[in-house]
Amino acid sequence: MNRQRALAVTAAGAIATALSLAAGAAPASAEILDAKAADARADLLGNVSPGLIEELSETFGLTESEAYDRLAVEAVASDLLEEVPDSLDASYAGLWVAEGADEILVATTDRAEFTELRAEGATPVLVEHGLADLEAAGTALDALDIEGVYGHYVDLEKNTLVVEAADEALAAQAIEAAGINPDLASAATAEAPELFFVRGGDAYIVENSWRCSVGFSVRQGSTPGFVTAGHCGSAGDRVTSGEAAPGTFRNSVFPSADRAWVAVGTSEVLYDDVNMYSGARDVANANQAAVGSSICRSGSTTGWHCGTVQAFNQTVNYAEGSVYGMTRTNVCAEPGDSGGSFITGNSAQGMTSGGNGNCSSGGTTYFQPIGPALSAWGLTLVTT
Structure with missing residues (x-):
């Protein structure tokens, strides 16, 4: 049996509106x-x-x-x-x-x-607005393609859809162009989001060319493998070397989502933990953490960092294409941390996608929730 550490995963103002x-x-x-x-x-x-x-x-x-x-x-x-x-x-x-x-x-x-x-x-x-109404407003915005509009998310505490753009005036124009009731949305300035490419924690190399990070160990029936970010490789691309075992991208979605899974050899060992760089974190389940919960991420570029979950169902407009249903966090990350694990307690949350800022000054990082990857491809998370 090949004992290579195939899948030692990387962790890779007001409370409400005036009417609330x-x-x-x-x-x-x-x-x-x-x-x-x-x-x-x-x-x-x-x-x-x-x-x-x-x-x-x-x-x-x-x-x-x-x-x-x-x-x-x-x-x-x-x-x-x-x-x-x-x-x-x-x-x-x-x-x-x-x-x-x-x-x-x-x-x-x-x-x-x-x-x-x-x-x-x-x-x-x-509060005044139901979550379904706020998310429907976001869907209307997704139908538009306005340069300089970087995405949107629902701020639960403020009961509003936050539209992020290069400047507030542009965000306000997008809200108007989408026909969104101005009572449902607010404009905000943000930096352009970027994908976290290049390399990562428990890294793997695709087609002898670029590096990404393992997310979590999974199985599809009797086939072992791991989940990672979709922008790391297309279906058929090969994992040729690195700290993960060699394998092949079986499925990959990017843009629209940012998820993929890689199948490895049947003799490879699947680890049920996350690399913390000062130990390991067991993975017990994939229970979703609530907004406001603590969450941690790890990668070879920046190591292990923690913060909180800020929002669900974030739309992120990368230069390479838009992705939907991301989770927003205030955990920092940098190029090279892409594809790695986000975890709360012992619950797997998702795989690092991209964001802005850095681990010197702080920033925003988005991750692809793991649930859609498991359900879409019939995958089972490897747990303790």
Whole structure:
């Protein structure tokens, strides 16, 4: 059996609008959240690597105990994220973890939902616009091709669609051109996003030419492989060398999305962890982390960095083409970190795509969620 480390994965102002009303957490709501978080914390003890706790402590200024508390609340938020949107349906306007990770907030357009939300341990927030309406406005914008408009995302806390462009005037013009109700959207200035090409953590080389990073170990039936960024290679391209085992891109999507999977030899060893550069992080599942949750990424260019999830369903207009459904983070990255893993706790989140800024001054990084790759190609995540 080839023991090459085939797949040692790389980790590669206001709370609401003027019409929004944050409802203070009733004591019952806080008690319910405390009880759920205590159960989640008990599950985490002994199952979280010391490196993760150290990194969270450094990133967020937490003690070891506070880091566990944060992870516990984030785990509860992840569970609620699977239940609450369907429960509220059209009135749902988003769920996020408060900055201090002491509350889980859920926005709704219907005050009648408050009792149900409090019973789940959430703090309800009354807003004007449902998430479906905000995302529909973004879809209208996707139909346009305006140079200098770099993308858009829904800011859950402000209950608005944020349109990013080279300047605010251009973003405002795009909102008008798309026929979007100005009450639904706001204009923002941003830097042009770039793909993170060239090389990465646990690197692999494609066609003896360029380097990218392994995402997560997967299987398609009995065929082993790994997921990575779609812009790293096209179907049929060969992984010829590097720290990952040789293989072939079986499927790849870019632009529109940024996902791919590479099949490797059946004798290769699949690792169920993420390279932290000071240890490894076990991968247990692919549960989606809520907005506001901590998240970490690793790559050979910049090492291991953490931050928070800022938004889901981001459209990013790269020079090479637009991609949709990305997740936005404030984790820094640089060229060479492309394709690597994003992970929260022990939950796989996705693969590094691109962004702007750097790890000296900070920046914004987008990743392709792992879920669509698993479901589109019948892949199974390799877990502990």
